[in-house]
Amino acid sequence: MENHRSPLLSLGALLALTFAMFGDVLLAGGTRVLGSEATDLSLQFLSWRAFGFRELARGNLALWNPHIYGGAPYFGSIQSALLYPPNWIFLSLPLPIAVNWSIALHVFLMGAFMFFWMKQRGLRAAPSFFAGALIMFSGAFFPHIFAGHLPHLNTMTWSPLIFCAIDSIFNARRFRWCLVGMFAVAMQALAGFPQYLFYTGIIAGVYSALQLIKRWNWQIAASLLCIYPGGALLAAVQLFPAVQATHETVRGVPLPFEFAAMFAFPPESFLTLIGPNFFGEISNYWGRCYFWEMSIFIGVIGIALAVYAAVYSEGKTKWVPLSALFLSLLFALGVHTPLFGFLYASVPGFDKFRSVSKFVFPASLFLVLLAATGLDRLFKQKKIEPKFVIVVFIFAALLGVGGLWAIKTSFWPALMKAAQASGETYLPPRFYTSAEFIAQSQHQAAISVFIAAGTCVLLGGLFIFLKRDQRALYGMIALAVVEMFAFARSSLATFDGATVVKAEEKSFLDEHPGDYRILNLFSPNSALSLGALDVWGYDASVVRRYAEFIAWTQDADPNKATQYVKFTHFDPLYAMLRLGYVFALREGKFQAAAAPASPLPHLQLVSNYRVLPDRDAIFNALRSATFDPTREVILESEPEPKPFSGENAIAARIVASSTDALTIEADIAQPSILLITDTFTPSWRAIALPGSVQSNYQLLPANYVLRAIPLTAGHHRLRVEYASQAFEVGKWISMFASITLLAALACCWKHKLS
Numbered sequence: 001m002e003n004h005r006s007p008l009l010s011l012g013a014l015l016a017l018t019f020a021m022f023g024d025v026l027l028a029g030g031t032r033v034l035g036s037e038a039t040d041l042s043l044q045f046l047s048w049r050a051f052g053f054r055e056l057a058r059g060n061l062a063l064w065n066p067h068i069y070g071g072a073p074y075f076g077s078i079q080s081a082l083l084y085p086p087n088w089i090f091l092s093l094p095l096p097i098a099v100n101w102s103i104a105l106h107v108f109l110m111g112a113f114m115f116f117w118m119k120q121r122g123l124r125a126a127p128s129f130f131a132g133a134l135i136m137f138s139g140a141f142f143p144h145i146f147a148g149h150l151p152h153l154n155t156m157t158w159s160p161l162i163f164c165a166i167d168s169i170f171n172a173r174r175f176r177w178c179l180v181g182m183f184a185v186a187m188q189a190l191a192g193f194p195q196y197l198f199y200t201g202i203i204a205g206v207y208s209a210l211q212l213i214k215r216w217n218w219q220i221a222a223s224l225l226c227i228y229p230g231g232a233l234l235a236a237v238q239l240f241p242a243v244q245a246t247h248e249t250v251r252g253v254p255l256p257f258e259f260a261a262m263f264a265f266p267p268e269s270f271l272t273l274i275g276p277n278f279f280g281e282i283s284n285y286w287g288r289c290y291f292w293e294m295s296i297f298i299g300v301i302g303i304a305l306a307v308y309a310a311v312y313s314e315g316k317t318k319w320v321p322l323s324a325l326f327l328s329l330l331f332a333l334g335v336h337t338p339l340f341g342f343l344y345a346s347v348p349g350f351d352k353f354r355s356v357s358k359f360v361f362p363a364s365l366f367l368v369l370l371a372a373t374g375l376d377r378l379f380k381q382k383k384i385e386p387k388f389v390i391v392v393f394i395f396a397a398l399l400g401v402g403g404l405w406a407i408k409t410s411f412w413p414a415l416m417k418a419a420q421a422s423g424e425t426y427l428p429p430r431f432y433t434s435a436e437f438i439a440q441s442q443h444q445a446a447i448s449v450f451i452a453a454g455t456c457v458l459l460g461g462l463f464i465f466l467k468r469d470q471r472a473l474y475g476m477i478a479l480a481v482v483e484m485f486a487f488a489r490s491s492l493a494t495f496d497g498a499t500v501v502k503a504e505e506k507s508f509l510d511e512h513p514g515d516y517r518i519l520n521l522f523s524p525n526s527a528l529s530l531g532a533l534d535v536w537g538y539d540a541s542v543v544r545r546y547a548e549f550i551a552w553t554q555d556a557d558p559n560k561a562t563q564y565v566k567f568t569h570f571d572p573l574y575a576m577l578r579l580g581y582v583f584a585l586r587e588g589k590f591q592a593a594a595a596p597a598s599p600l601p602h603l604q605l606v607s608n609y610r611v612l613p614d615r616d617a618i619f620n621a622l623r624s625a626t627f628d629p630t631r632e633v634i635l636e637s638e639p640e641p642k643p644f645s646g647e648n649a650i651a652a653r654i655v656a657s658s659t660d661a662l663t664i665e666a667d668i669a670q671p672s673i674l675l676i677t678d679t680f681t682p683s684w685r686a687i688a689l690p691g692s693v694q695s696n697y698q699l700l701p702a703n704y705v706l707r708a709i710p711l712t713a714g715h716h717r718l719r720v721e722y723a724s725q726a727f728e729v730g731k732w733i734s735m736f737a738s739i740t741l742l743a744a745l746a747c748c749w750k751h752k753l754s
Contacts (some may be wrong), residue, residue, distance in 0.1 A: 006125030007115075014111040014132050017485065021137075022104040025494060033096045034103050034145050036283070037495035041148020044525050044538050045079075046095065046500050049150070051528035052080045053090040055659060062659040063241070064722040067527040068537025069546055070517065070577050070705070071679035074659070075238075076245025076724070077541035079151045081192030083238055086154070096497040103145055106157045111136040113157065114368065117164035120171060121369075123376040130477045131372035134302050135160070137488035139276055139295030140364040146282050146491050147292045151192030156361055158188045159200045162227070163365065166208055169223045170215060176748040178223040178230070179741060185231025190238050195353045196361065201228055203328055203362040210320045233737035240730030246352075248681040250547050251540055254351035256560045260344055262289075263355035264334025266424075269294040273303050274399065275448035279419075280441055282491040286416055286431065288424040293357045297487060298364055300455040301480040302371040308388055309374030317373060325366040332359035375473065382470050389463045396456035399449055407446035413438050455483060501529045504590035505583060516580030516599045521567065523583075535579050539563060546679050549705045552619055572597045573622055576629040576703060578677050600629060603652040604675040605668060605711075607643045608632040618704045633675050633702045639710035640698060644670045652716075661721035663689070668713055676707040676720065683724060689717040 019026070025034060035041035052074065055062040061082060065074035074080050081087050086105060090098045111132035118128035135141060144152045165181030168174070188197045208224045232239055246252050254260075266288040271278045276297035279287030287294060298306075310318055334340045334356040343350040350356075378384060406412075419425055420432045431437045458479060466472040500523065509518075509532055517533040520526060527534035536550070540563045548558035553571040570582070575597035582593045608631055612618050618634050621627055627634075652666035652674055666674060686697035686709050693714030702708035707720070 007119065010115055010125045010129035010132070011112055013129055014115065014136070015108055017111070017133060017136065017481070018104055018108040021107070021485070021488060021492070022100065025100050026104055029097060031096045031496050031498040032494045033099045033497040034492070034494055035099075035148035036146050036493045037499065039146065039148045041099070041150065042495065042500050043148075043523065045148055045150045046099070046497055047525040047528040048079065048539075049087075049090055049099070050095055052082050053087070056082055057091050060659060063724050063727060064660045065528070065541070066533060066659055066678070067531070068525060068534045068539070069542045069679060070533075070535060072537065072539070072541045072543055072546075073241075073245035073248060073681070073683075074541070075727070076241035077249075077539060078194050078238065078242045079192045079539065079541075081151055081154065081190060084154065084187070084190040084192060099150070099497070102150065103153060106153050107136050107142070107145075110141060110157045110160065113160035113164065114365075117160045117167065118369070118372050120164050120168045121373075122171075123372055124379050126474065126477060127372040127376040127379060130375055130480060131368050133477075133481050134298050134368045134371060134484055135365065137484035138364050138368065139272060139297030139487070140293075140361040142488045143282055143292035143295060143491045146493050147290070149193075149292070152196060154191035155188050155193040155196040158184045158191065159196070159362065159365060162188070162200060162204055163207065165227065166204060166211075166224065169220055170211055173217075173220065174748070175223060176745065178226050179744055179748070181227035182230035182234060182741065185228055186234035189231060189235035194242070195355070195358060198349055198353070199331075199359055200362060202331075203324055203359075204228075206327055207320065207324045210323055214316070230737070230741075233733055234741060236730035236733035236737065237727065238730070238734075240726035240733070241724050244683065244724060244726040245541065248543055248683065249541055250544050250562055251352055252544055255354060255562070257341075257344060259560070259562055260351055260354050261335040261340065263293060263357050263424075264289075264336055264340065265294060265329075265332040265357040265360055266422075267333065267336055270296070272297050274300055274452040275445065276487050277448045277490075278445045280427075280444060283493070284427065284431070284437075284441075286419060286425060286427050286437075286441055288419055288422055289357065290426065291491075293355060293360070296360045296364055296367070298367050298371065299480050299483045299487070300452045301459055301476060301483060302368060304392060304456070304459055305372075305374035305378075305476075306367050306370035307374075309370040309377065311388070312385060313370075313373055313377055318370065321366045321369050321373075325363055325370070328359045328363035328366065332357050332363060375476065378466070378473055379470075382466070384463045384466055389460055392456055392460040392463065396453045396460060399453035399456060403446045403449035403453060406442065406449055409442075412442040412445075416441065455479070501526050502590055505532075506530060508581075508583075508590075508592050512581070514580065515578065515602045517578045518581050518583055519567070519574075519579055519595075520583040522585045533578070535574060535577050536565070536567075537563075543679050543681055543705075545681075545701070546705050548615065549619075558615070558619075570596050573629070576600050576677060576706065578602065600675075600677050602654060602677055603664065603666075604630065604677065605652055605666075605672045606631065606633045606675050606708075607645050607670075607672050609635050609639065609643065609673055611635050611638055615704060622703060629703065633673055633708055634704070635673075635708060636701055636704075639673060639700065639708070641671045641710055641712045643672045643710065661719055663719050664716070666711060666716040668711055668716070671710070671712050673702075674709040674711050675702055676709070678707060679705060680707045681722075683722055685721060685723050687719045687721065689719055691715065692717040694718075 052062060063075045065072050114135045115128045115132040118131045141156055161184040162181055165177045168177035212221060272295045276295055279285055282291045285291040416432050416438060462472045462475050517535045519535045524536055524538040542563045547561035550565055551561035552558045553573060554565055554568055578599040579595045580599045584591050612621055612634055621634050651668060654662050655665050656663035680701045684699055686699045688695050694712050694716060697709050697718055700708045
């Protein structure tokens with residue numbers, strides 16, 4: 001029965017489901033973490049969180065990451081998410097425990113925000129709870145835990161609250177809901193994954209515009225238009241440095257079309273609506289792309305009730321969600337429709353991201369909304385149309401036939417080979433020729449379809465029972481929760497977070513101290529956990545100049561450089577990046593090989609230079625037989641002061657360092673160029689310190705990717721620092737916007753009480 005305690009009971013039930021799912025891990029402590037060892041939690045985010053919050057605990061907000069890519073923007077890469085409030089548990093809890101509690105918290109918040117959205121749409125508590133449970137364990141959200149996508153999960157969580165604020169503005173016409181929307185947008189911006197922020201914004205704009213067509217009101221329109229700008233101002237401290245970092249990294253230019261077109265939602269993946277494991281379970285997925293972005297499963301019961309709402313609900317209730325659902329799915333299909341080419345060429349932002357399949361997440365939100373709407377209609381009328389019951393049983397029969405076909409057909413090997421031939425599969429090729437694996441996959445697909453058929457039969461039975469007892473509706477909710485819980489539980493995995501950094505790596509680095517870089521070919525981000533320095537890494541924050549250089553050294557087109565490169569050989573030029581050793585795994589055993597050329601020191605005084613006008617000319621000069629990085633530097637403009645040719649003893653040293661700065665002292669007899677073998681970006685600058693002979697310093701790009709500072713003769717004390725003017729400006733804007741938001745909330749609260 002609906003009463004004033006129903007919301008609390010519903011939220012309590014969502015919390016209970018969360019603990020039922022994760023309680024064993026949450027209470028166990030230790031070093032086990034939620035996720036798969038072969039995915040991004042292990043490869044990136046454990047080390048990412050360890051570094052960022054280790055520095056923050058020391059009082060240092062790291063703007064620059066010296067540990068990967070020869071140095072790269074860190075705070076501005078957004079995925080650092082240092083200012084995202086729920087992430088502050090990483091300051092006080094051990095890393096594995098903080099990861100697990102963060103995941104559980106966001107799963108619960110996803111369900112809670114969906115619940116509140118449904119309540120604002122006028123649905124009863126039971127259908128609202130139903131919606132929350134479906135989205136918590138949905139195929140577009142929950143499997144990202146397996147993938148270790150901490151920023152993805154955190155960012156997605158706030159989407160239902162944004163839509164809740166939009167609907168509340170229409171229904172209540174209170175400005176406070178605009179403030180709630182601003183807050184939710186700001187939290188998405190701080191959470192660490194801009195692609196979901198961007199895609200949610202697109203669909204939120206469409207959703208608002210469609211509602212305004214029939215419910216036009218200037219006050220409402222103004223409130224809606226304030227949500228995203230207001231949220232951006234609140235999060236300016238994160239967004240402004242992100243814009244700065246974007247201009248410096250590979251995301252500062254349009255992604256190549258082929259790269260941006262990757263991971264579009266394959267049309268055959270619509271089968272996951274009824275059979276989530278049709279293409280294999282998450283650990284042995286043989287379909288196209290990745291399981292966690294190619295699933296739109298909200299349960300067979302959820303889909304049935306969504307179809308019921310689409311057919312029988314009033315037009316004014318369903319046409320806007322249906323339109324938003326259709327557009328989300330159309331965008332998700334990407335290159336499988338002609339629309340993607342137009343969006344890539346014409347709409348700002350579409351050329352900055354790959355994997356438009358992420359639009360299946362907003363599509364899932366609206367599928368769940370329709371499902372809850374259908375269930376709410378049943379609660380209101382306490383009966384079901386007989387025709388729909390017949391259709392449910394017919395569909396169950398068709399699914400049964402489909403399951404029999406799947407288990408009997410001889411075409412299954414051809415289907416799997418067709419998937420592999422697309423070039424978009426990531427299961428090792430040997431599985432596609434294994435008769436045992438093919439048979440297992442065929443059996444699993446058939447079982448998935450049979451389970452869907454059986455669920456339809458049970459749902460049909462509950463529909464029939466509904467004629468005699470309304471409690472059948474609670475049976476539907478229970479069955480749907482069991483269905484979704486079982487699906488989610490089957491995709492859950494854990495691993496030992498302590499294995500991310502191999503003991504052999506740490507021992508080797510302890511035994512070989514020095515200021516050099518490694519190239520870790522099996523765990524590219526472990527340098528952040530070890531405090532080591534790596535030539536490469538695993539993130540989109542790689543500086544564009546640097547990515548172009550590395551791509552060129554590996555015989556790839558530098559114009560198409562991304563964060564992905566396949567290292568096929570050593571290049572002698574890596575000596576100027578201070579490459580000392582290469583780490584690899586051979587048959588599971590750690591191996592370290594010395595680089596073929598001795599690494600340059602961190603600081604090098606050079607007297608000879610050339611000025612060349614463009615990248616390709618610099619690359620050609622670097623490859624020439626006459627170039628010696630220990631004696632010559634290639635610049636892009638004339639240095640001031642100009643160095644004198646001749647020998648100059650190395651008399652430069654680093655006296656202090658942090659993530660964002662180096663303090664250098666140098667004593668030189670004649671003008672020279674100080675070469676710093678760290679990655680250059682325009683945001684780095686050199687500042688004279690008291691006692692320095694030189695009052696101003698130029699910081700120039702050297703050898704296209706490094707830093708150079710022209711020095712006059714004498715004693716020098718200077719600070720080389722990563723200066724983010726964008727951070728300083730964004731900080732003050734966010735502070736002012738936050739104070740304004742709090743004042744506005746106080747006014748709304750006072751007005752409510754008066």
